[in-house]
Amino acid sequence: DEQRAALLVVASLFPVPDGAHFSYGTAGFRAEGSTMAPAVCRAGIVAALRSVKLGGAAVGMVITASHNPVYDNGVKIVDADGGMMSRAWEPFSDALANAPTPDALLQLVLQFAKDEGITLGEGHSAQVLLARDTRPTGEYLLDVATKGINAIVGSVALDMGILTTPQLHWMVRNKNRGLKSSQLDYFTQITESFRHLLELTPDDKGSDKLIEKLIVDGANGIGGLKLEEIKPKLASLDIVVRNSGKEGEGILNERCGADFVQKEKVHPAGFGPNDVGVRCASFDGDADRLVYFRIASPSSTMIDLVDGDKILSLFVLFIREQLDIVNEKDNKVLPTRFGVVQTAYANGASTEFLKNLGLEVVFTSTGVKYLHEKALEYDIGIYFEANGHGTVLFSDEFVSRLESLTSKFSSKAAGSTRHEAALRLLATTQLINQAVGDALSGMLLVEAILQHKGWSLQNWSDLYTDLPSKQLKVKVKDRTCIVTTDAERKVFQPSGLQELIDREVGNYSQGRCFVRPSGTEDVVRVYAEASTAEAANSLAKSVAQVVE
């Protein structure tokens, strides 16, 4: 029939070459852009099936390889709630991407549809929203994705254009909630809620801080371009965008961007001695990661890094403060289950800082899909990876209680401290992307909070002092030999390895170390922390030797 024929045709258009193998990995399929067509086409089929399964709800697909080099590309599926594709569908996505023949592909789809209770053919609808970043292979791969989507009869592919990854997540979420979901709506929402937050800045904080310049490293990607677009609406901020993604400024992610800055701890290309002391922010190539930094001295490329852990800490302080004001002492009008989610990469000093605030800190494996899922369990769930991926999730109940509270304040109570705190929280729920971590909206929340507190980057950075840390990669024959447990903080297999690591760690004051197989590269990663940089380096080195 028509459905079978369509699948056979599209599968034969983009065959998997001999020896190629695709894996959905931590954040979708990723490889050199020119080799991605088979995986992208088949991901299109998966996305369309997912939409059919969810009764025609919008599903998303982003063509991006994030912080990876410009010649790479990748594809990620966005679920109907705006989050990452359900993990239960990953094995099928893997199998489909590697199906060796058109007939094998057809059989896989038919069997999976049967298992999932999906009726194929006439009479259903499916819609997939597509976006891509600025990579040269993006346009071609978007076309390939469309062909994959169209191979499921009744599906509609909607090209949303060149977007940041979080913009597409936001659009899918809003669309399925019956909310406005265009790019203009996104821009309006974040710029308006940012303006509201600034209007609610306490009077005694003055406005001089606003004038202080902020320099943003756009990684020569899409985030810088979008920031330039909304800059006129952020008139209260003095923003300079470097590595903005405009023609001729530089190559995507090359010696710039959040991943480079956080891993190398040096300033990005395009920055230099003239910027010493200035507050700087850095996005990654698809603008779902955010870190801050400051160049410490004119004679060195080194930076003071303000990473995802410190962004998390700043958000926690602000939100808790507003929540306490609204709830007063014994007047718990807002639900207060507050959860903080980190990974093993969180600097030990940040975890201690958060625990000392009396907060519940939980750990998950590396990767947004794990952190996000955990954060959803709370009324307010805040998650961040040290590398700058993260956001704040507010439960629907929390938001609706907040909405009714802010509208209930009588004219007498309006303008009161409690009323203002409630309005600040409401603006925060609007500003911070509820679908996924978002460098643009995250940066605006940071800026609003610094303004609220009257804080410089230094004040913020002084919340706690990071423990020195060191990361190494180790090449091994088969990285899957290493199996971890306890949110990747302990090695489970091979047996005996954890004892060897423990013995090394025991030699260092404030020592901590873990190893894990990368989810994106064929290496084992080693992370070590200790009281001095030399000690962290030497701990990482000795554990790397043990792993080899």
Ligand code: 16G
């Ligand atoms: C991906 C993940 C990121 C994680 C990184 C770890 C998303 C959107 N991205 O980039 O969160 O930190 O992988 O890489 O989930 P690794 O497994 O190679 O260390």
Ligand code: ZN
């Ligand atoms: Zn990214």
